[in-house]
Amino acid sequence: MSQARKVLVYGASGYTGKLVSESLAQRGIPFYMAGRTRSRLEAALQIVEERHGQPVDAQIVVANNDLESLLPLFAEVDVVINVAGPFMQIAWPVVEACLEAGCHYMDTTGEQDWTAAIGEKFGAAFAAKGLLLCPANSFMWAAGSLAAEVVLENPQIDSLDICYQIDNGLPSEASTKSFLRMVCNDVSQYYLEQGEYKSWPNDVAYQVSVPYRNALLSAHPWGGACEPVWFKNDPRVRNCKVLTAVGEHMIGPVIQAIKAFNTVAPGLTQQQREEWTNHMGDQMDTGEPPKDSLDVQRGVIVVHGQGRQITTSYVMNLSAAYTWTGDLCAEGALRLLDNRQKNVGFQSPAKAFGHRELIQFFHERGYCSALPA
Structure with a gap:
């Protein structure tokens, strides 16, 4: 080189x-x-x-x-x-x-x-x-794309259900603002259903189960993820949903921010909406976090695959996102x-x-x- x-x-x-x-x-x-x-x-x-x-x-x-x-x-x-x-x-x-x-x-x-x-x-x-x-x-959303491709190695699979689970997430300032502008978007956050985009509600948290955890975790579409975009025109994939369990310490405040946004959004232009989420990001930002650790910020990506006559799953650990x-x-x-x-x-x-x-x-x-x- x-x-x-x-x-x-x-x-x-x-x-x-x-x-x-x-x-x-x-x-x-x-x-x-x-x-x-x-x-x-x-x-x-x-x-x-x-x-x-x-x-x-x-x-x-x-x-x-x-x-x-x-x-x-x-x-x-x-x-x-x-x-x-x-x-x-x-x-x-x-x-x-x-x-x-x-x-x-x-x-x-x-x-x-x-x-x-x-x-x-x-x-x-x-x-x-x-x-x-x-x-x-x-990490979001390359890790899921890697794990999904493993599941799609089986040609009978045509549907993907993906969950990201992250311990002790520490979002940076840029990530906070990026994700706030996505999760507060009340007209997108798409999943893929029968080859077409469908919108998640932006202010709903979901209960998910992941391997090796006894308790149910709260998860959110978290902007919809990029996997539905990559698989939108892929003939192998009919359905693709992605949820993220980023931690109870973040899901609650994010849902509160989304509900506040939904209250004011009908009267705002798109530029004003972007300014609103940037301002909220500034309020939530606690400064640059320390470098993450393989032993603290641990993640798991769970991909369930389904076809006409088969189901399968692949779990990939990936830490220090x-x-x-x-x-x-x-x-x-x-x-x-x-x-x-x-x-x-x-x-x-x-x-x-x-x-x-x-x-x-x-x-x-x-x-x-x-x-x-």
């Missing part, structure tokens, strides 16, 4: 940006740390180097979030990893600049509407240029630099890089359980 600087992390000063940068450094990949504020980027680089234990081959670049500012930077790289959200609000110029500059696009979104929107608007154009358009390289997100982005960048991607155009991480290859790799890295025999 060339040691030229061919990867750029946009929004690198944030919580997830530092983790992506650290994982790139572990792989010896030179990269740009990009964002709008030099002082924040410099502080972030210092933290990354402290965690890495030695100097990091990163160059800081400052750019506004507009096409004119981003194009000259993106023209120098092959891969852009976008970690700046809420994505539906601010990420459009980043995707447009990637397409025009001719570089692969990855991000860490959890926003279902953003994923669907960029796939519809830009998927064909990226594919025509041989470029990857790959959103949601993150944010740290794994950083590692997934860095591994994806490395595979793109080495031309080891499986597909181009609009793809889930599972389809872009291969679900079995990724599960095996991250099992060896200590993040997740092994593939089934």
Whole structure:
């Protein structure tokens, strides 16, 4: 692999940006740390180097979030990893600049509407240029896509019921705002039923059971997830639902916020709705959380599959969700630099890089359980 600087992390000063940068450094990949504020980027680089234990081959670049500012930077790289959200609000110029500059696009979104929107608007154009358009390289919703592909290896399965369970979740500021704007959306949050989108109610929590837990847990559609988007036009899948049990300490306050939003939403424009959820995110934000831990922030993804004559299940442990997100982005960048991607155009991480290859790799890295025999 060339040691030229061919990867750029946009929004690198944030919580997830530092983790992506650290994982790139572990792989010896030179990269740009990009964002709008030099002082924040410099502080972030210092933290990354402290965690890495030695100097990091990163160059800081400052750019506004507009096409004119981003194009000259993106023209120098092959891969852009976008970690700046809420994505539906601010990420459009980043995707447009990637397409025009001719570089692969990855991000860490959890926003279902953003994923669907960029796939519809830009998927064909990226594919025509041989470029990857790959959103949601993150625990939610890459982990579920990996586990779902294992279940779909059985050709009789056509329906998926997915549950994410997370212990001691510590959402970052950007994640809080992204998920609030999704869960407060009273017109989307889709699941897939007979190949068509159907809307979850946004203010209802559900009781779910997961393996190895004796108590029922509260779960929420949590924006609907990206798996229904990826499987929308997949001939293998007729139905797909996703629920998230993110923890009782979060479900309650989120439901309260949604009900407050539903009270005022009928009188608000879309811009005012976005401003409302951003303001609520600021109120709920408690500062940047510590780096997560394999022994504290543990997760389980349960996928039930059903067909005409068969049912099956696959359970995948995957812990330290944010740290794994950083590692997934860095591994994806490395595979793109080495031309080891499986597909181009609009793809889930599972389809872009291969679900079995990724599960095996991250099992060896200590993040997740092994593939089934």
